[in-house]
Amino acid sequence: MIKYFSEGIDFDLKGKLANNRWLRFVAEAETKRIGDVNIIFCSDPYILDVNIKYLGHDYFTDIITFDYVEGNVLSGDLFISVDSVRDNAAFYGVEFPVELRRVMVHGLLHLIGYDDHTSEDQKTMRSKEDYYLSLRESVTGEK
Secondary structure (H helix, E strand, O other): EEEEEEOOOOOOOHHHHHHHHHHHHHHHOOEEEEEEEEEEEEOOOHHHHHHHHOOOOOOOEEEEEEEEEEEEEEEEEEEHHHHHHHHHHHOOOOHHHHHHHHHHHHHHHHHHOOOOHHHHHHHHHHHHHHHHHHHHHHOOOOO
16 A cells, blocks of 8 residues: 655645556556555655764755565655655756656665666666656546
8 A cells, every 4th residue: 555644744635546556557567566665745854854863864855765575565755855756856857746757666666676776776776767757647537
C-alpha cells in the first residue's frame, strides 16, 4: 500500500489513485510488488535534518529513500523535498508535477534495486525514469 504524508509543510498530492496505479505498474514491470511504501513530502530544512541525522550528509537533496525491501516486496520511506522539486522543475524547465513524478519514480527505482552512484548507474536510472514517465498517461489515463 502506498501512503502519503507531509511533514512541516502543507502539501497534498493530487491524483493519488492514478499515481498509485502508475507506481504499481512500474513495480510489476520490474517483477516486484508494492508492500508498504510511504511517501513523505517535506521542506528543504526537514530533508536536510533527515540527511544529517540518519545519513551523515550535510547537504540538501530532493529525495532520500529508506529501503525496507524484503525479497520482491517493495517497502520503504521516500522523503521528498517539495522545495527542491520546485527549484529543479524551474531549473530544468519542466512543470512541477512532472518533476515530482520523476522524483517519486526515482525513489521507487531505488527500492527496486537501481543505484545512481556512478555515471553509468545514473544513465540507467535516468533512462528508466524517462521510460516509466512516458508510460504514465497510458497507464493512468491522466496527464
